[in-house]
Amino acid sequence: MSTRTGVLGRILGKQPIGSAFVTPYVVFIAAVFAYPLGFAVYMSFHDYFFTAPGAVVDRPFVGFDNYVTVLSDPAVRRAFGNVGIFLLINVPLTVVLSLLLAYALNGAIRWRGFFRVSYYVPYVSASVAVVGVWLFLFNSNGLVNSVLGPLAPDPSWLVNSKLAMPTVAIYVTWKQLGFFILLYLAALQNVSKDLYEAAAMDGAGRIKSFWNVTVPGVRPATTLVVLLATVTGANLFTEPYLLTGGGGPDGASASPVLVMYQRGIEQGNPDIGSAIGVLLVIGVLILALIERRFVSRED
Template sequence: MNQKSNLYRKEKIYGFLFILPPLLGLLIFTLYPMIYSIYGSFTDWDGLGQMNLIGLSNFKDLWTDELFHKALFNTLFMMLGIPIGIVLALLLALGLNRGVPGTTAFRVIYYVPVISSLAAVSIMWNWAYNGDYGLVNQFLDLFGITGPNWMANKYTVKPALIIMAVWKGVGYTMLLYLAALQSVSRSYYEAAELDGANSFKAFWHITWPMVRPVTFFIIVTNIIGGSQIFTEMNIMTPTGGPEYASASVVFYIWQKAFGNFQMGYASAMAVVLGAFIFVVTLIQFRMNEKQSFDVD
């Protein structure tokens, strides 16, 4: 008895010791800076001098800051790529799920852009979007279409970035769908076939509901990732693009914090971004709970 409680006490100590590094890491590198960000957002922090509390002034400035509105609009606009990517990825996964020859090869090929360095891929697409000699316009030329100078035109720069993002991410989404499709039992489809349902009906009433949790997961992770988009614009449009048409929120935060040293103001934007992601994640948790309730 005594030995057992001794054992348990030892286990308590070691158990805690083993999780101490990540716990400390979390406190030092995430939670403390997070609280500091919130505090900083109420100050005129410039990284050098004293931090003076200035109330909601930063947030009020955000409300009227045209560049921030543009960055916010651009970031949201580029999320149009999410539904496009989802539809394409699901179609690809449905195709691959039929066991056509070369499935493994297709999976690998579609996944290559996912593992490729975003910086290298951005450099490559920047060249591909070149107005005169780029791959994209030369391809369009085959159909007699004269393409624009994609990255220099304020109307085409965002669609160009969306196309690139879909190209880069579709393999990942496809893979998640493929895994979900493979876990749907064949017997559902056999039953549907017996009932005389055509393949569209089978998709709508069996496949789509069965992969709904994955769809939901993809939407949420894509919104979270999409709201932090940065590398592409930093490389392809270092100044934020024509009329700031390709600057994202994180791009603007980065410019303000490390270019202009308006750290208080940048922190206010970071807090807004964090709050946005917090709400999206919260919705996910709620919906997940609801969904598992549905299944029961």
């Protein structure tokens, strides 16, 4: 009996009730994330294809052939380059704007509640509805081009090979800004007011106080914002699919997830799509580790 109790104790830990509450989430993670990822890795190393339900077919092991095919595909390489451009625009812009706006909304300003809700509304709005507004604003005869007049780009924003991805990056930044403002607002509550008072006594103005007190005080939140913006940006799919008609013009706004969908689902090559997905996961993990070490190096 004691041996059995000891084994259960090692499995459940010192807090068995806590382990019981965590178990459903662990099962959820295993079923929704771990198993699909493991199956994707399996498919990427085999000649895998869709068959009728219940059909038994041979799916031979092909080693790294699928990865060679993926890396030699110009469309895939361009998609990874596109998402790199997207992240270079989206991540810094998200960090700077969300921190500045959260700092402003944390102060005693008029209609503070209204502005907080206003910034959060785009994040919870349906993507299709919001995309419709942006298509109205940025199409060839849209409001933005009408305001710019002769300064408007030709071809227009979303059909311009150089401007399509930056336009998508700005759209995503604007739509998700409310969520990251919320994270920074929560982090600002933990910055002691005594630090601001000490900085003011030392003669620091608002800018110096912001740079020397606020920025270090919310550094853990900045690490989280950078990581979340990177992960969500690397999984970009809906925005180029809707805004540019599936990654146009000529793949200038295609993302790896969009190309993975096209190769794996539309063209019926799930092994190729899985190889793209595995490479994307590896790339995001490496990038996230680098960013975490760079952003939180002073913690």
